[in-house]
Amino acid sequence: MSNFQLPTPNLQSLISNVRAAQRVVALTGAGMSAESGIPTFRDPQSGLWAKYDPTQLATVGAFERDPKLVWDWYEWRRATRRDTQPNPGHFALAAMAKLLPHFVVVTQNIDGLHHLAGSPDAIELHGNLARNKCSREDVVIDRAEARATNDGLLACPRCGAYLRPDVVWFGEALPRDALERAFAEATHCDAFFAIGTSGLVEPAAALPRFAKRAGAFVVEINPEETPLSASADVVLRGKAGQVLPALMKNLGFQI
Ligand code: OAD
Numbered sequence: 001m002s003n004f005q006l007p008t009p010n011l012q013s014l015i016s017n018v019r020a021a022q023r024v025v026a027l028t029g030a031g032m033s034a035e036s037g038i039p040t041f042r043d044p045q046s047g048l049w050a051k052y053d054p055t056q057l058a059t060v061g062a063f064e065r066d067p068k069l070v071w072d073w074y075e076w077r078r079a080t081r082r083d084t085q086p087n088p089g090h091f092a093l094a095a096m097a098k099l100l101p102h103f104v105v106v107t108q109n110i111d112g113l114h115h116l117a118g119s120p121d122a123i124e125l126h127g128n129l130a131r132n133k134c135s136r137e138d139v140v141i142d143r144a145e146a147r148a149t150n151d152g153l154l155a156c157p158r159c160g161a162y163l164r165p166d167v168v169w170f171g172e173a174l175p176r177d178a179l180e181r182a183f184a185e186a187t188h189c190d191a192f193f194a195i196g197t198s199g200l201v202e203p204a205a206a207l208p209r210f211a212k213r214a215g216a217f218v219v220e221i222n223p224e225e226t227p228l229s230a231s232a233d234v235v236l237r238g239k240a241g242q243v244l245p246a247l248m249k250n251l252g253f254q255i
Contacts, residue, residue, distance in 0.1 A: 095255045106125060192216040194208045
């Protein structure tokens, strides 16, 4: 159990708002998985976008120009992910789903760690690293059914086009069902947590604003200030893997 102490100002209002909430949403970003060992995107030293150019690796144009480079980069990210486990923050959110009347995770992460931790309902806005889809037909294809190509890639067994990871790249639309559900949950919730996200990438960044406008109590969990901080009702400055277990304890919940 974490020894992290939640700050006392607004603690009572935080506890009473979460306890009274009928519907709660937790939006998570890369910071949620940082303590599992998965790098964030925008950390100036260790962030993926500090080391790699997203226009060369995470766009349709990049895949068309050099599919092997893009594929290999995602294979590396898959291998990194396989070496990781959910952290205490993921487990705390999975436990909240059992303890609160209606609790939904909306994640920008593609690592699948919320599901692995036992969250029953994690809406994935940016896809999932574990899946592949046909780059032409946009249908999910199981790796076992794919054809290996001479250039070290996988091809669709139906049309022969290259497979690509089933993740959202820059310039692409988000999966419509996930997006609609996320906005519906945000506009109907009583409490909204924004955890480990810089709040810089739309449309996910709009979710806390929608929740706030609809009257939800908005809580940010992040060691750093973000554009959301000023409008949040409570800001918990700390790491998700420490703050969330401490919050559970303060709520009187056992993990
Ligand atoms: P970012 O890398 O932009 O932001 C990560 C946030 O997590 C920062 O605000 C950090 O301060 C915070 N953070 C770091 N460690 C933390 C910890 N242990 N606990 C809590 N917070 C911590 O990542 P995202 O906001 O997720 O999109 O980025 C959004 C999207 O931009 C990603 O989904 C990805 C990227 O381009 C696509 O690839 C489509």
